[in-house]
Amino acid sequence: AQSVTQLDSHVSVSEGTPVLLRCNYSSSYSPSLFWYVQHPNKGLQLLLKYTSAATLVKGINGFEAEFKKSETSFHLTKPSAHMSDAAEYFCVVMGGNTGKLIFGQGTTLQVKP
Protein backbone atom coordinates (compact mmCIF):
# COMPACT_ATOMS: atom_id res chain seq x y z
CA ALA A 1 0.00 0.00 0.00
CA GLN A 2 1.13 3.53 -0.69
CA SER A 3 1.72 6.04 2.07
CA VAL A 4 3.59 9.25 2.80
CA THR A 5 5.11 10.55 6.01
CA GLN A 6 5.76 14.21 6.57
CA LEU A 7 8.64 14.51 8.96
CA ASP A 8 7.80 17.90 10.43
CA SER A 9 4.40 19.03 11.65
CA HIS A 10 5.53 22.65 11.91
CA VAL A 11 8.30 24.60 10.18
CA SER A 12 9.13 28.22 10.93
CA VAL A 13 11.40 30.34 8.71
CA SER A 14 12.20 33.99 8.31
CA GLU A 15 11.13 35.82 5.19
CA GLY A 16 13.82 35.58 2.53
CA THR A 17 15.39 32.38 3.90
CA PRO A 18 15.16 28.91 2.30
CA VAL A 19 12.27 26.56 2.91
CA LEU A 20 12.59 22.79 3.32
CA LEU A 21 9.55 20.60 3.95
CA ARG A 22 10.40 16.92 4.25
CA CYS A 23 8.42 13.95 2.98
CA ASN A 24 9.20 10.25 2.76
CA TYR A 25 7.07 7.84 0.78
CA SER A 26 6.35 4.15 0.79
CA SER A 27 5.23 2.44 -2.39
CA SER A 28 5.44 -1.00 -3.89
CA TYR A 29 5.89 0.47 -7.36
CA SER A 30 7.00 3.71 -8.98
CA PRO A 31 4.80 6.28 -7.31
CA SER A 32 3.05 9.39 -8.50
CA LEU A 33 3.80 12.05 -5.90
CA PHE A 34 2.42 15.51 -5.32
CA TRP A 35 2.57 18.50 -3.06
CA TYR A 36 -0.67 20.34 -2.31
CA VAL A 37 -1.00 23.62 -0.42
CA GLN A 38 -3.92 24.78 1.71
CA HIS A 39 -4.18 28.44 2.59
CA PRO A 40 -6.60 29.44 5.38
CA ASN A 41 -10.20 29.39 4.16
CA LYS A 42 -9.10 28.33 0.68
CA GLY A 43 -9.40 25.07 -1.19
CA LEU A 44 -6.45 22.75 -1.55
CA GLN A 45 -4.31 23.60 -4.58
CA LEU A 46 -1.82 21.52 -6.50
CA LEU A 47 1.70 22.88 -6.09
CA LEU A 48 3.62 20.34 -8.18
CA LYS A 49 3.64 16.70 -9.25
CA TYR A 50 6.12 13.94 -10.04
CA THR A 51 5.09 11.21 -12.45
CA SER A 52 8.37 9.43 -13.29
CA ALA A 53 9.70 11.97 -15.77
CA ALA A 54 12.39 14.36 -14.51
CA THR A 55 13.36 13.78 -10.87
CA LEU A 56 13.52 17.51 -10.17
CA VAL A 57 10.06 18.96 -10.46
CA LYS A 58 9.26 22.65 -10.59
CA GLY A 59 5.95 23.96 -9.36
CA ILE A 60 4.13 27.20 -8.89
CA ASN A 61 5.36 30.15 -6.81
CA GLY A 62 9.01 29.12 -7.01
CA PHE A 63 8.65 25.78 -5.24
CA GLU A 64 10.39 22.64 -6.42
CA ALA A 65 10.78 19.07 -5.23
CA GLU A 66 13.28 16.33 -5.93
CA PHE A 67 12.35 12.67 -6.18
CA LYS A 68 15.08 10.49 -4.64
CA LYS A 69 14.35 6.81 -5.04
CA SER A 70 17.36 5.70 -3.00
CA GLU A 71 16.13 7.72 -0.05
CA THR A 72 12.38 7.28 -0.75
CA SER A 73 12.07 11.01 -0.31
CA PHE A 74 10.24 13.85 -2.05
CA HIS A 75 11.22 16.99 -0.17
CA LEU A 76 9.77 20.39 -1.06
CA THR A 77 12.07 23.40 -1.27
CA LYS A 78 12.02 27.08 -2.08
CA PRO A 79 15.12 29.31 -2.14
CA SER A 80 13.51 32.32 -0.50
CA ALA A 81 10.35 32.33 1.60
CA HIS A 82 7.69 34.96 1.18
CA MET A 83 5.06 35.93 3.71
CA SER A 84 2.37 34.65 1.35
CA ASP A 85 3.88 31.15 1.55
CA ALA A 86 2.50 30.70 5.07
CA ALA A 87 0.06 27.80 4.74
CA GLU A 88 -0.44 24.08 5.32
CA TYR A 89 1.48 21.83 2.93
CA PHE A 90 0.58 18.24 2.17
CA CYS A 91 2.72 15.57 0.59
CA VAL A 92 0.50 13.22 -1.40
CA VAL A 93 0.80 9.89 -3.19
CA MET A 94 -1.68 8.50 -5.68
CA GLY A 95 -3.16 5.20 -4.55
CA GLY A 96 -5.20 2.49 -6.20
CA ASN A 97 -6.66 2.61 -9.68
CA THR A 98 -9.24 5.36 -9.30
CA GLY A 99 -6.91 8.33 -8.99
CA LYS A 100 -7.58 8.77 -5.30
CA LEU A 101 -4.97 10.69 -3.36
CA ILE A 102 -3.43 9.65 -0.05
CA PHE A 103 -2.38 12.63 2.01
CA GLY A 104 0.29 13.03 4.63
CA GLN A 105 -0.57 14.69 7.92
CA GLY A 106 0.57 18.08 6.75
CA THR A 107 3.28 20.60 7.63
CA THR A 108 2.37 24.07 8.80
CA LEU A 109 4.77 26.63 7.36
CA GLN A 110 5.13 29.81 9.35
CA VAL A 111 6.99 32.73 7.77
CA LYS A 112 8.26 35.40 10.13
CA PRO A 113 8.94 38.94 8.97
Add this chain to the structure above:
Amino acid sequence: DTGVSQDPRHKITKRGQNVTFRCDPISEHNRLYWYRQTLGQGPEFLTYFQNEAQLEKSRLLSDRFSAERPKGSFSTLEIQRTEQGDSAMYLCASSSPGTGYSGELFFGEGSRLTVL
Protein backbone atom coordinates in the same frame (compact mmCIF):
# COMPACT_ATOMS: atom_id res chain seq x y z
CA ASP B 1 -16.21 31.76 -10.38
CA THR B 2 -16.31 28.35 -12.04
CA GLY B 3 -14.49 26.33 -9.40
CA VAL B 4 -15.85 23.56 -7.20
CA SER B 5 -18.56 24.87 -4.90
CA GLN B 6 -19.84 23.29 -1.71
CA ASP B 7 -22.91 24.02 0.34
CA PRO B 8 -23.39 24.71 3.16
CA ARG B 9 -20.00 26.01 4.21
CA HIS B 10 -20.80 25.47 7.87
CA LYS B 11 -23.31 23.22 9.57
CA ILE B 12 -23.94 22.87 13.29
CA THR B 13 -26.24 20.05 14.30
CA LYS B 14 -27.21 18.02 17.32
CA ARG B 15 -26.18 14.43 17.73
CA GLY B 16 -28.65 12.10 16.07
CA GLN B 17 -29.75 14.51 13.36
CA ASN B 18 -29.24 13.95 9.64
CA VAL B 19 -27.21 16.31 7.51
CA THR B 20 -26.66 16.62 3.77
CA PHE B 21 -23.87 18.35 1.92
CA ARG B 22 -23.90 19.31 -1.73
CA CYS B 23 -21.01 19.60 -4.16
CA ASP B 24 -21.08 21.19 -7.58
CA PRO B 25 -17.95 20.23 -9.52
CA ILE B 26 -16.36 22.10 -12.38
CA SER B 27 -18.80 21.63 -15.23
CA GLU B 28 -16.76 19.51 -17.62
CA HIS B 29 -15.27 17.30 -14.89
CA ASN B 30 -16.69 13.79 -14.83
CA ARG B 31 -14.71 12.58 -11.81
CA LEU B 32 -15.76 13.57 -8.33
CA TYR B 33 -14.23 12.73 -4.94
CA TRP B 34 -15.27 13.23 -1.33
CA TYR B 35 -12.70 13.55 1.45
CA ARG B 36 -12.92 14.16 5.17
CA GLN B 37 -10.40 16.26 7.08
CA THR B 38 -10.22 16.44 10.85
CA LEU B 39 -8.25 19.03 12.77
CA GLY B 40 -4.51 18.61 12.38
CA GLN B 41 -4.80 15.77 9.88
CA GLY B 42 -4.57 15.41 6.14
CA PRO B 43 -7.69 14.74 4.10
CA GLU B 44 -8.88 11.12 4.04
CA PHE B 45 -10.53 9.61 1.00
CA LEU B 46 -14.20 8.71 1.38
CA THR B 47 -15.61 7.92 -2.05
CA TYR B 48 -15.20 8.40 -5.80
CA PHE B 49 -17.64 8.85 -8.67
CA GLN B 50 -17.03 8.65 -12.36
CA ASN B 51 -20.06 10.25 -13.95
CA GLU B 52 -22.98 8.85 -11.95
CA ALA B 53 -21.27 5.61 -10.98
CA GLN B 54 -19.82 5.27 -7.50
CA LEU B 55 -16.68 3.27 -8.19
CA GLU B 56 -14.93 3.22 -4.84
CA LYS B 57 -15.90 3.62 -1.19
CA SER B 58 -13.55 3.81 1.74
CA ARG B 59 -14.06 1.66 4.81
CA LEU B 60 -14.35 5.01 6.61
CA LEU B 61 -17.73 5.39 4.95
CA SER B 62 -19.94 3.62 7.46
CA ASP B 63 -23.55 2.62 6.82
CA ARG B 64 -24.65 6.01 8.15
CA PHE B 65 -22.96 7.72 5.21
CA SER B 66 -24.35 7.74 1.70
CA ALA B 67 -23.23 9.62 -1.37
CA GLU B 68 -24.98 10.08 -4.67
CA ARG B 69 -24.38 11.71 -8.00
CA PRO B 70 -27.67 11.06 -9.76
CA LYS B 71 -27.08 12.77 -13.09
CA GLY B 72 -23.33 12.79 -13.16
CA SER B 73 -23.22 16.46 -12.25
CA PHE B 74 -23.65 17.61 -8.63
CA SER B 75 -23.19 15.20 -5.75
CA THR B 76 -24.62 14.92 -2.26
CA LEU B 77 -23.14 13.39 0.87
CA GLU B 78 -25.64 12.51 3.59
CA ILE B 79 -24.80 11.54 7.13
CA GLN B 80 -27.59 9.93 9.12
CA ARG B 81 -27.80 9.86 12.92
CA THR B 82 -24.75 12.09 13.29
CA GLU B 83 -22.24 11.40 16.05
CA GLN B 84 -19.73 13.76 17.61
CA GLY B 85 -16.96 11.89 15.83
CA ASP B 86 -18.42 13.01 12.52
CA SER B 87 -17.33 16.57 13.25
CA ALA B 88 -14.90 17.42 10.46
CA MET B 89 -14.41 19.33 7.24
CA TYR B 90 -15.94 17.51 4.29
CA LEU B 91 -14.11 18.26 1.07
CA CYS B 92 -15.25 17.71 -2.48
CA ALA B 93 -12.90 17.59 -5.44
CA SER B 94 -13.28 17.05 -9.14
CA SER B 95 -10.98 16.25 -12.00
CA SER B 96 -11.19 16.34 -15.74
CA PRO B 97 -11.82 13.32 -17.95
CA GLY B 98 -8.85 11.68 -19.59
CA THR B 99 -7.21 8.40 -20.39
CA GLY B 100 -5.39 8.33 -17.10
CA TYR B 101 -5.38 9.91 -13.69
CA SER B 102 -3.26 13.04 -13.49
CA GLY B 103 -3.57 13.47 -9.74
CA GLU B 104 -4.63 17.06 -10.23
CA LEU B 105 -7.79 17.46 -8.24
CA PHE B 106 -9.63 20.75 -7.91
CA PHE B 107 -10.95 21.12 -4.39
CA GLY B 108 -13.82 23.11 -3.02
CA GLU B 109 -13.45 25.12 0.17
CA GLY B 110 -15.22 22.44 2.16
CA SER B 111 -18.25 22.05 4.37
CA ARG B 112 -17.46 22.19 8.07
CA LEU B 113 -19.67 20.01 10.27
CA THR B 114 -19.93 20.46 14.01
CA VAL B 115 -21.96 17.88 15.92
CA LEU B 116 -22.96 18.96 19.42
